[in-house]
Amino acid sequence: MLLVVDNGSIYTNQxxxxxxxxxxxxxxxxxxxxxxxxxxxxxxxxxxxxxxxNKKINEVNSKIINFxxxxxxxxxxxxxxxxxxxxxxxxxxxxxxxxxxxxxIIEILxxxxxxxxxxxxxxxxxxxxxxxxxxxxxxxxxxxxKYEIIQHKEKPIFGTQFHPEMSTDGNxxxxxxxxx
Numbered sequence: 001m002l003l004v005v006d007n008g009s010i011y012t013n014q015x016x017x018x019x020x021x022x023x024x025x026x027x028x029x030x031x032x033x034x035x036x037x038x039x040x041x042x043x044x045x046x047x048x049x050x051x052x053x054n055k056k057i058n059e060v061n062s063k064i065i066n067f068x069x070x071x072x073x074x075x076x077x078x079x080x081x082x083x084x085x086x087x088x089x090x091x092x093x094x095x096x097x098x099x100x101x102x103x104x105i106i107e108i109l110x111x112x113x114x115x116x117x118x119x120x121x122x123x124x125x126x127x128x129x130x131x132x133x134x135x136x137x138x139x140x141x142x143x144x145x146k147y148e149i150i151q152h153k154e155k156p157i158f159g160t161q162f163h164p165e166m167s168t169d170g171n172x173x174x175x176x177x178x179x180x
Contacts (some may be wrong), residue, residue, distance in 0.1 A: 002026035002178065003042040005034065005064060007057055007080055009049035011124070015078070015165035015174070024178050031060035039067045044074035044156075044178065047081030049124075049163060062088040065157075076177045079125050082159025090133035092152040098146075099126045104162060106148045112139045112157060113149070113173045121148075122166035129161065145161060156180055 004026050006012045012028075018145070019026050027042075039045075045068060047061055061081070065088045068075040077085040083093045100123040108117055119140075129147040132138060136159075140149030150159040158177065164170025 001042050003039070003045045004028040005045065005047045005061065005081075005123070006030050007048045007050035007061065008052070009079070009163075011163050011165050015046065015048060018171050018174065019178075022175060022178070023146050025173075031057045031098045033127045034060065036063055036067070039064065039069070039073070042073065042108055044180075045076070045097055047075070047077040047084065047175075049079035049081065050116070055087065056067075058084060058087075065089075068157055069152070069155055072155060074177065074180055076083065076160070077159040078165065079161060080127075082147075082161050083127060083129055085157070085159045086129045086147075086150065088138060089135055091129060091136065092131040094130040096126055096128050100124070100128075100144055103167070104142045104144065104148075105164065106140045106142050108140050108149070108155045112151050113176045114169070119128060119169035119173070120167055121160075121162040121164060123162050123168075125161060129159075 029073045061084045104123045136150045148161045164173045
């Protein structure tokens, strides 16, 4: 079963609607309502984006990331989810030079969640990853962001700076993640 951690993104409903359409079985919880002891019940986890910074939400998401790494659970961090993934593992983030909102073409550097060389996605963020920790690699970039898709070197753990739930190519990426 898939766990969707709803960190308050305005796009979480598009994510859950897509999962329902594809008949992917999932449960959705907010970080405040989720019991970390039940993480063992899930095969994979998606961390949604967020609207505002919250220390408690950051702590819960970091614990989920560490659990995923330590127990080989598949994880996909979307926007904030990718940023907290990088932060948890020792990377850094920064405020973007301008708010990124709208369609963006991503160049795929290595086949991970999509066999395509270019994908069209939707951006909506004011922060971005500025330094990757050693155990993460970049697998997709755009003209505005060099860390659009990141992946753990050894684990089935991924992050997207963009919102895959908002485009056809992104939905394909989510579906490929769910079928790993």
